[in-house]
Amino acid sequence: xxxxxxxxxxxxxxxxxxxxxxxxxxxxxxxxxxxxxxxxxxxxxxxxxxxxxxxxxxxxxxxxxxxxxxxxxxxxxxxxxxxxxxxxxxxxxxxxxxxxxxxxxxxxxxxxxxxxxxxxxxxxxxxxxxxxxxxxxxxxxxxxxxxxxxxxxxxxxxxxxxxxxxxxxxxxxxxxxxxxxxxxxxxxxxxxxxxxxxxxxxxxxxxxxxxxxxxxxxxxxxxxxxxxxxxxxxxxxxxxxxxxxxxxxxxxxxxxxxxxxxxxxxxxxxxxxxxxxxxxxxxxxxxxxxx
Amino acid sequence: xxxxxxxxxxxxxxxxxxxxxxxxxxxxxxxxxxxxxxxxxxxxxxxxxxxxxxxxxxxxxxxxxxxxxxxxxxxxxxxxxxxxxxxxxxxxxxxxxxxxxxxxxxxxxxxxxxxxxxxxxxxxxxxxxxxxxxxxxxxxxxxxxxxxxxxxxxxxxxxxxxxxxxxxxxxxxxxxxxxxxxxxxxxxxxxxxxxxxxxxxxxxxxxxxxxxxxxxxxxxxxxxxxxxxxxxxx
Ligand SMILES: Nc1ncnc2c1ncn2[C@@H]1O[C@H](COP(=O)(O)OP(=O)(O)OP(=O)(O)O)[C@@H](O)[C@H]1O
Ligand SMILES: [Mg+2]
Numbered sequence: 001x002x003x004x005x006x007x008x009x010x011x012x013x014x015x016x017x018x019x020x021x022x023x024x025x026x027x028x029x030x031x032x033x034x035x036x037x038x039x040x041x042x043x044x045x046x047x048x049x050x051x052x053x054x055x056x057x058x059x060x061x062x063x064x065x066x067x068x069x070x071x072x073x074x075x076x077x078x079x080x081x082x083x084x085x086x087x088x089x090x091x092x093x094x095x096x097x098x099x100x101x102x103x104x105x106x107x108x109x110x111x112x113x114x115x116x117x118x119x120x121x122x123x124x125x126x127x128x129x130x131x132x133x134x135x136x137x138x139x140x141x142x143x144x145x146x147x148x149x150x151x152x153x154x155x156x157x158x159x160x161x162x163x164x165x166x167x168x169x170x171x172x173x174x175x176x177x178x179x180x181x182x183x184x185x186x187x188x189x190x191x192x193x194x195x196x197x198x199x200x201x202x203x204x205x206x207x208x209x210x211x212x213x214x215x216x217x218x219x220x221x222x223x224x225x226x227x228x229x230x231x232x233x234x235x236x237x238x239x240x241x242x243x244x245x246x247x248x249x250x251x252x253x254x255x256x257x258x259x260x261x262x263x264x265x266x267x268x269x270x271x272x273x274x275x276x277x278x279x280x281x282x283x284x285x286x287x288x289x290x291x
Numbered sequence: 292x293x294x295x296x297x298x299x300x301x302x303x304x305x306x307x308x309x310x311x312x313x314x315x316x317x318x319x320x321x322x323x324x325x326x327x328x329x330x331x332x333x334x335x336x337x338x339x340x341x342x343x344x345x346x347x348x349x350x351x352x353x354x355x356x357x358x359x360x361x362x363x364x365x366x367x368x369x370x371x372x373x374x375x376x377x378x379x380x381x382x383x384x385x386x387x388x389x390x391x392x393x394x395x396x397x398x399x400x401x402x403x404x405x406x407x408x409x410x411x412x413x414x415x416x417x418x419x420x421x422x423x424x425x426x427x428x429x430x431x432x433x434x435x436x437x438x439x440x441x442x443x444x445x446x447x448x449x450x451x452x453x454x455x456x457x458x459x460x461x462x463x464x465x466x467x468x469x470x471x472x473x474x475x476x477x478x479x480x481x482x483x484x485x486x487x488x489x490x491x492x493x494x495x496x497x498x499x500x501x502x503x504x505x506x507x508x509x510x511x512x513x514x515x516x517x518x519x520x521x522x523x524x525x
Contacts, residue, residue, distance in 0.1 A: 166389070166393055166398075169382070169386060169389060169390060170390075170393065172379070172381070172382065173379050173382070173390055176379045176380060176381055176382070177377055177378075177379055177380075179341070179373070179377060180373065180377040180378070180379065181379075181390075182341060182361050183339060183341070183361060183365070183371055183373060183377075184365070184390045184391060184393055184442075185361055185362035185364075185365040185366065185393055185394050186362070186393065187362060
């Protein structure tokens with residue numbers, strides 16, 4: 001029982017980070033109507049930035065979100081403005097081409113990271129990396145708890161933005177009906193570019209928060225793209241609340257897989273869950289969240 | 292106040308508007324009637340900047356607005372309530388209304404205008420937290436018109452507001468349009484409900500295959516041989 005609860009709680013904590021990765025992906029999907037196959041690679045970029053900041057400047061990984069978020073936001077806006085957006089403007093080019101572009105961006109980022117940082121595994125050792133908190137017999141990894149709390153604040157902030165501000169409403173409006181949004185005086189182009197930046201910024205936050213508890217190497221990128229994809233499908237494609245559910249489910253599934261099968265099967269369990277959901281609940285978990 | 296002069300417009304290679312000219316005076320209700328595919332909606336889309344003219348001039352209060360983009364058009368008070376409502380289905384009624392007031396003056400007066408809308412459509416007040424996509428067709432139309440009003444229009448362009456409504460509701464919508472005009476808003480209306488509209492409008496234009504073929508007061512057109520035959524089936 002203790003092991004069960006322990007896995008559940010650990011899964012939930014990592015799931016909180018997966019949730020913000022999934023929300024970022026979902027936002028991009030909603031507005032750009034594409035699956036962002038560079039999502040994990042952007043997270044990897046944020047992890048490397050965080051690593052450099054810690055290693056060379058001694059900046060705490062949690063504080064570094066104040067640097068990675070704006071930096072990645074601007075970087076992703078650039079990608080979107082100069083690489084993705086020009087493809088939308090041409091009517092003759094199919095949305096698939098934008099997806100292919102994200103694949104290309106992803107590959108370039110991975111190889112750039114490899115050439116700058118090599119393929120070595122990196123991790124960071126902070127004073128609190130090994131610390132744990134205890135609730136009864138359950139131990140909680142201190143860095144994960146902090147990360148989870150920050151993830152909750154980011155999620156609340158994002159939901160506030162989306163539901164209570166004109167900018168957020170314009171993003172939702174654009175994802176629901178671009179034509180109508182344009183009639184309301186919203187510049188669909190600007191919103192599209194901005195949304196790619198915003199989705200990537202969330203992703204970047206997750207990257208910084210993950211670094212204290214995760215290994216970093218260039219191929220973390222593709223790995224997390226797959227995870228983000230799984231979370232979004234679990235969440236029912238395009239639902240932000242669904243993405244939260246998807247993130248938590250994936251986090252818990254992975255942890256159970258690691259505990260009860262073998263720690264080598266952590267990532268594989270996630271994929272098995274993914275297949276089960278695809279076969280039995282093709283609409284994802286949206287059915288249960290209704291949002 | 293508002294005038295369109297010799298406007299030509301194409302979707303790609305397909306030209307759908309040919310030398311379209313008409314004008315709307317301040318305080319008037321002017322209708323554009325025509326068969327399906329005549330180009331009525333295209334006229335409105337061209338005015339609101341969603342489509343670019345290939346040639347011609349659109350002028351508003353003496354200012355050339357031919358190449359102005361949609362965000363600027365709406366700020367000038369030209370507001371387009373599109374065909375088939377086009378609400379933001381997953382947003383609440385209230386949020387849909389807010390979307391009408393993103394800019395300038397409309398944004399400042401958001402609360403005040405919203406209250407006016409609820410006075411005009413008490414039903415929407417009851418449903419203000421409901422997702423727009425789950426409203427009945429008539430209620431959705433009310434939201435579409437109210438969202439237009441939220442933009443503080445000086446010229447309100449309505450594209451088939453009576454589409455798909457029961458006759459009683461159609462009458463309601465027309466009464467509301469009259470009410471809107473009483474508040475000093477000029478109305479450019481696109482309609483298929485030819486008989487009812489011609490009876491209550493000030494002037495009308497007939498659009499056929501992208502060309503204006505007839506114009507006159509509502510009464511004149513109601514008595515016109517061609518209109519009676521082609522649109523009223525008499
Ligand atoms: N986005 C578009 N791309 C290509 N052709 C279009 C487009 N929109 C409209 N058309 C064509 O332009 C012509 C005029 O269309 P429009 O929608 O203006 O007609 P309408 O008079 O509003 O008709 P209805 O009464 O059915 O609404 C039609 O032949 C239509 O097929
Ligand atoms: Mg039409």
